[in-house]
Amino acid sequence: MKVALIGASLPIALLSAQVAHAQTALYLGGGLSAGLTGGLGSTGGMVTGRYALPLPVRLSLRGDALFGGKTAFVPTLSLDLPFERNILSLGAGASIAAAGDGASPLGSRSAFVLRTGFDRFIEDSNLVLVSSFLVGFNAFSDNGTAVAFNLGLAVGF
Numbered sequence: 001m002k003v004a005l006i007g008a009s010l011p012i013a014l015l016s017a018q019v020a021h022a023q024t025a026l027y028l029g030g031g032l033s034a035g036l037t038g039g040l041g042s043t044g045g046m047v048t049g050r051y052a053l054p055l056p057v058r059l060s061l062r063g064d065a066l067f068g069g070k071t072a073f074v075p076t077l078s079l080d081l082p083f084e085r086n087i088l089s090l091g092a093g094a095s096i097a098a099a100g101d102g103a104s105p106l107g108s109r110s111a112f113v114l115r116t117g118f119d120r121f122i123e124d125s126n127l128v129l130v131s132s133f134l135v136g137f138n139a140f141s142d143n144g145t146a147v148a149f150n151l152g153l154a155v156g157f
Helices: 002-015
Strands: 026-037 040-052 059-067 071-083 086-097 111-121 127-137 146-156
Touching (some): 026 127, 059 086, 059 146, 086 127
Antiparallel strands (some): 026 040, 026 146, 040 059, 059 071, 071 086
8 A cells, every 4th residue: 555655646746846956947048940841851040938837846838939931939838857957848839830931940830739858957057958849730731740859058047
């Protein structure tokens, strides 16, 4: 019976775990974005941000602006899994495509998005190495799926 209780409480402990070092609740940064779909590539830049919600469960509001031939705004809600000086995040949201022709690194039209990300807090600084992998479903006019990889540097506040 004790094993069942320990096993049942383990996920809650991981989701609400306090990390030994001070991770910032807010960061803003920028970097590069690359998208691939159907053999076509799209590269551009990104502006990214994160706000950790003050809740017992580790949730964050994240936002990216991906720009290339077109701009896409990507707000997501993520579950953050902290370990050492890192955060692994899993989330969902939307890609909101700006009007006009062309494609952002995450497609040419608005779409449902799943994301995973990895944040590395750089020791003795307020810098954060940020990366994310985004999948946009029906993100093209032919209902194709878009995939984007983002890598950048952010400043924590």
